[in-house]
Amino acid sequence: MPESSSSITRRTTRFTRRLLAAVLALPLSAVGLVVGAAAPARAAAGTGTTASVTLGDSYISGEAGRWKGNSVATGGNRAGTDRSWTGSGYDPSRIYGSTYASGCDRSDVAEVRSAPTVAQTQINLACSGAVAANVYRAANGGQSFKGEAPQADQLAAVAAxxxxxxxxxxxxxxxxxFSDVIETCVKDYLVWYSYCHDDQQGEIDSRMPGAMAGVGKALDEIRAVMTNAGYRAGDYRIVLQSYPSPIPRSAEMRYSESGWTRSNTGGCPFWDGDADWARDSLVPQISGELGKVAAAKGVQFMDLADMLQGREVCSTATRQPTSTSAPSATTSEWARFVDGGLNSSQGTVQESMHPNYYGQQALGQCLTLMYARPSGDYACRNTAGRDASGMYLVAE
Known part of the structure; x- marks a missing residue:
């Protein structure tokens, strides 16, 4: 549990200050075709080259796809984890393309790209940091974001x-x-030595009705776009997905909450009580509410709350790669650690707490499995000791 301020010397090292500064910018990280060929000529609705399209925020855009696990190594390819290493420097555009400059961070292994058998073409319109209003059509209150039109307006062009x-x-x-929650919990661990979940639960509860109303409107906007493009209800499907927990419950943390290892080695600076709350209360709560919206709007729901079980940052079932132990889909973490402090030279802060290269491949397999189920709601989970091929669905 948190140590009392009277029993601990306040940790005001440069590391602490840098880590705190780093977490201030955490977002949940438009037409983004992910195929190189030019778009075909306009076709009648429901005919022509098939496409699978993703919309939304960073958890589906591909944020953190740059990383194969996490390592404290600071040079070169960082123990094989940094896919942007060129041999002489770092080039994140190799992973995110032109969207690295805009901050949308659509990776080459984003969920839709990791599910190539769903359709002939994969199109990623999602953008890191997006809120529901960035999905709505401009004519219905939608807002442009990072230099791109609202995602529903982009979808209209794709549908045509x-x-x-x-x-x-x-x-x-x-x-x-959610990024505010992460920031608060990290601060409470590093500076205030108090739990964050007691006050953050109230913040989440107060925002939940408005957030879920926004999700519902986003689904309505998507349907309106498709109807206006001439599609019938049976011509396409909509799947609403939830979020996985990037950190494990306290009993499955491989670093003690005391000392510095959770901060400067594991990249998981959270108290046990806050980790338990996030893993077993907050994430399931959000999934439950999203599931209700999906049911109300008549779309399929994919529950990802347990998708990273045993693959989370600092999980006892994983290990960090080293110079003598290469990254692996079966042993490495599937989410990006809090990138700050001693690790501030690695990548960008907005990649923190997102599914990484391995996690995104797993999400792609979840989507592939989901597409094979034309109806019903499912949870997607992983099989311990296996790579993305071990993902499976459980009916809800």
Whole structure:
């Protein structure tokens, strides 16, 4: 549990200050075609080249796809984890393309790209940091974001050019202020020596109705776009997905909450009580509410709350790669650690707490499995000791 201020010397090292500064910018990290060919000529709705489209925020755009696990190594390819290493420097655009400059961070292994068998073309319209209003059509209150038109307006152009078969949406986390929760919990661990969950639960509860209303409107906007493009209800499917927990419960943390290892080695600076709350209360609560929205709007729901079980940052079932132990989908973490402090030279802070290269491949397999189920709601989970091929669905 948190140590009392009277029993501990306040930790005001440069590391602490740098780590705190780093977490201040955490977001939940438009037409982004992920295929190189030019779009085909306009076709009648429901005909032509098939397409799978993703919309929403960073948990589906591909944020953190740069990383194969986490390592404290600071040079070169960082023990094999940094895919942007060129041999002489770092080039994140190799992973995120032109969207690295804008901050949308659509990776080459984003969920839709890791599910290539769903449709002939994979199109990623999601953007890191997006809220529900960035999905709505401009004519209905939608807002442009990072230099791109609202995602529903971009979808209209895609629907006119392709035969859209599947639309997958991840939205609501930024409307709930999830990055604010992370920032507060990290501060409470490093500076205030108090739990964050007692006050943050109230913040989440107060924002939940508005956030879920926004998710519902986003689904309505998507449907309106498809109807206006001439699609019938049976021509395509919509899947709303939830969020996985990037950190484990306290009993499954491989570092003690006392000392510095959770901060400067593991990249998981959270108290046991806050980790338990996030893993077993907050994430399930958000999934439950999103599931209700999906049911109310008549779309399929994919529950990802347990998708990273045993693969989270600092999980006892994983290990960090080293110079003598390469990254592996079966042993490495599937989410990005809090990138700050001693690790501030690695990548960008907004990649923190997102599914990484391995996690995104797993999400792609979840989507592939989901597409094979034309109806019903499912939770997607992993099989211990296996890579993305071990993902499976459980009916809800």
């Amino acid at each position: 050019q392709y035969n859209v078969k599947l639309i997958t949406l991840s939205i609501g986390g930024n409307d709930l202020g």
